[in-house]
Amino acid sequence: MSENKPTIVLVHGAWADASSWNAVTGPLQAEGYSVLAPPNELRGLTSDSAYIASFLAQRTSGPVVLAGHSYGGAVITNAGTQGGDVRALVYVDAFIPDEGETVVSLLDGSSSALAVADPTTVLDVAGYPGAPEGAADAFLKPDTVHNAFAQDLPEADRWNIVATQRPISFVANVTPSGPPAWKTIASWAVLGTEDRVIPIDVQRRMAERAGSTISEVAASHVSMVSQPEATLAAIRAAADSIG
Template sequence: MPDSKPTIVLVHGAWADASSWNAVITPLQAEGYTVLAPPNELRSLDGDAAYIASFLAQRTSGPVVLVGHSYGGAVITNAGLGGGDVRALVYIDAFIPDEGETVVGLLAGTGATLDVPDPTTVLDVAGYPGAPEGAAEAFLKPDTVHNAFAQDLPEADRWLIVATQRPASFVANVTPSGTPAWKTIPSWAVLGTEDRVIPIALQRRMAERAGATVTEVDASHVSMVSHPDVTIDAIRAAAASVG
């Protein structure tokens, strides 16, 4: 593949895995991009960001466009300065935290589906071996997937998400974010206007604060699945800026 093109690294969010990028990966590969979609461990923001930074340092050479969906946005915000030659950030229906902010704190008072007094009304909670004290894994309830997470996907695809979701530890969502890469690296953002996980008003506020080039799409929290062309266009624009 041509050396002139940056490497595209795609970081998935909570309740997903790298397959959530499938509709984005194939077209970008066809255009000659090297595309990598590492696992996001979803255990702690510090640890997840350190893993992605290490992946960038060891698995990429040359300029990188680093892309994050949902919680993956918080991860790339913290990993972008830690490894590899990251030249552009792309946020897809994502958290774009500033230093000291947490995912839970950003959602507070927004009316988001997950901003509820009792999380077990929208999540199923389970322990896992080796978990830090007080940590647990959260799975989306089927109703949450169907009505708030991926409501614009066909029913069969929503049931696939229910079956294959990768759970997130509560710890990841309460860890304060570190120095944000977006303060020194140009960013792009795709905002789903029908997102019920990260409401559009919060997405707009974070994207504006980051100085991101913004595209809005009439889509749920998984716009890269329901409208992959919009995500691909944003990645192309970010890659073009790298030169």
């Protein structure tokens, strides 16, 4: 890998794992980038962000482009100034919170498929050992995957998401965000216009507030899977900005 290129670190979101970045990882590696896609623990925004910051501090050297998808956007917003030499942020169909905001509050009043009075209509809930009081794992119901999360993927791929999804603890979605890295680090945002999890108007408002360089793609919430070129273009632009 080229010593003149920044390291690209890709942080996945809820109901996913690092393989959700596969369509992005291969092309970037072929272009000479060192790419790392750490696990996002999906247990709580504070602890998840601390883990990613620790990963950055220990597993990277030199400039970093830090990218996050969905809930991973909230994680990089908190981790970006806490570990490693992060020079650019890339948000892909992502939450871009300001201090004090939560994932749930950002979706309040929106047309999101998840902004419903009864979460159990779109999520399956299960307890887990050692869960904090009131915490539980949330899994996407199959209908939610097919109709709102990844509706532009082939059916077989959607069923694979149903089978392999990593749940997120409810705690993560109600933890207030800390001081945002985007206030001091340049950012890029890829907005999926057909996103039914984080509606395009919510994405655009957050990205504009953060001063991000914005691009849009006619894709679902998993645009980096269905149309990865848009994400690749944003990451390349972010990397090029570092010099």
